[in-house]
Amino acid sequence: MNTLAPDRLKELWHCVERKQLTVEEFYLSQEGLLAEHRRAWERALLLEKDKDLQETCIAELGRYLGCHERVALEEWCRGGVAAVEEEWRENVDRSDRQSVERFYDRSVAYLYDLMWWHTLRDDASPLAYVVALQFAQDHGCQRYLDFGAGVGSGGILFARHGLETVLADISSTLLRFSQWRFAIRNLPVQCIDLKIDRLPSQAFDVITAMDVFEHLYDPVAAVEELWNALKPGGFLIGRFHGEIDEQRPQHIIQDFGPTFQRLQALGGVEVWRDEWLWGHQVFQKT
Known part of the structure; x- marks a missing residue:
């Protein structure tokens, strides 16, 4: 190992x-x-013949959105964090679950924000997906779910390495884009719209929830659903962390005590923790 x-x-x-x-x-x-x-x-x-990840990400967005103004696309990507913040402050009542979930379902700014994040230009933390993949490979995992999959980059990584990949998100906007990204790479994927369908029971060897829980209206209920979706012996990999960030008001959860308590009550055992780079944890279903 x-x-x-x-x-x-x-x-x-x-x-x-x-x-x-x-x-x-x-x-x-x-x-x-x-x-x-x-x-x-x-x-x-990277798409075939591409050599620069930033250019690939910008080109993908342009191709998907039918926009050929490369300079404008990069500006929108670089301004993604601010655009998401503005959308949130203008439209969301954080005390109203429907308001929070409607924001994620409809936001277009998140496409730019997440794709820019995944270029690694400003932040290397998406590389935690590579660590998660290595953990999954070391433990013989075959069926994989990315919960809160966003623009699907983590799922593409796992699918490239032969894992049967499922994406789940509450955002129809992001799921459509993710499905398109898989299609242009000729990669198989199943997408689950969490507004419509529930996760299958005892279906996955490994689930990632990377930088997701701080966005959830009810993270305790979410962890219960994820636990039900794991096979016995399966692994949940996530970062359970949030702090007040004026630029990211959508990070509505800072206290994960109740989430950890529920994990423990469900029989979750922490089997690994990143104590050096990004703080992700792995819990095994016993």
């Missing part, structure tokens, strides 16, 4: 503390390890 990147980096830092490695050598190793993960991410998402 391979040592996952966060664990490897933690081990290397201990070598620094024991004077077996210099700080400079550590950061060179970290840079190299993250570069490997970046290449895996890029190989999965």
Whole structure:
């Protein structure tokens, strides 16, 4: 079984503390390890003959939306965070579940925001999907669900590596785009619109919920549904973290105590935690 990147980096830092490695050598190793993960991410998402992930993501959006103004598309992507914030503040009552869920179902700005995020230009945290894939491969997982799948990039990564992939989201806008992205890559996928359908029972070996729970009106109910969807012995991989962020008012959950309590009551056992890079956790269904 391979040592996952966060664990490897933690081990290397201990070598620094024991004077077996210099700080400079550590950061060179970290840079190299993250570069490997970046290449895996890029190989999965790049379209045929493309060499630059940013250009691929912008071109995909333009092709899907029927917009050929490349400069404008990049500006919209770079302004995605601000556009999502504006949409939220203008349209959402965070105390009203229907208002929150309607926002995600209809938002177009999220297409730009998420696609830009997945270029890795501003933030490398999407590479947590590569760590999750390696965990799933190490544990022989075959059927995979990405819950809160967004624009489908994580699912594309898993599908490229042969896992049977299912995407679930509350946003019809994002699901249509994700399904289109799979189709132009000739990758099979099943999409579940959570406004209409429920997740199948005991169907998945591994489920990811990456940067999702802080957006949910009822994360406790969500974790119950995910737990039912896992096969016995299956794994839930997610980041259960949220903090007040003026630029991201859609992060409505900061206290995950009730979610962890429910996981424990359901028999969830934490079997791994990223203690170095992004803080994701893995819970196994016992």
